[in-house]
Amino acid sequence: MSKLAFIYITNENLDEAKKIARHLLDKRMIGCANIFPITSMYWWKDKIVDGDEFVLIAKTTQNNVEKIRNEVAKIHPFDTPCIIKIDVDPNEKYLKWIESELR
Numbered sequence: 001m002s003k004l005a006f007i008y009i010t011n012e013n014l015d016e017a018k019k020i021a022r023h024l025l026d027k028r029m030i031g032c033a034n035i036f037p038i039t040s041m042y043w044w045k046d047k048i049v050d051g052d053e054f055v056l057i058a059k060t061t062q063n064n065v066e067k068i069r070n071e072v073a074k075i076h077p078f079d080t081p082c083i084i085k086i087d088v089d090p091n092e093k094y095l096k097w098i099e100s101e102l103r
Helices: 014-026 062-075 092-101
Strands: 004-011 032-044 047-061 083-087
Touching: 004 014, 004 062, 004 092, 014 032, 014 047, 014 062, 047 062, 047 092, 062 083
Parallel strands: none
Antiparallel strands: 004 047, 004 083, 032 047
């Protein structure tokens, strides 16, 4: 049985987050996506940025993580996109559903 992974991806706006989620769903690389508004603070070009972003949590198996990282890096508008893998331990029924939606 595969292991589930969440891919945490920050985006400049809701439209961009949805575009990336739909792209990954269309390619059957993820089974589900959640999108949340967040406030981010970080250093960029020698100053602190304090702004609104949207985080996309893409749900997939460990086997797809590198493919997703590469795919997102190709289409993401940020110079340095945040693409973080988070290992998770779901209930078995949910994991089987995610696996059934992937190619």
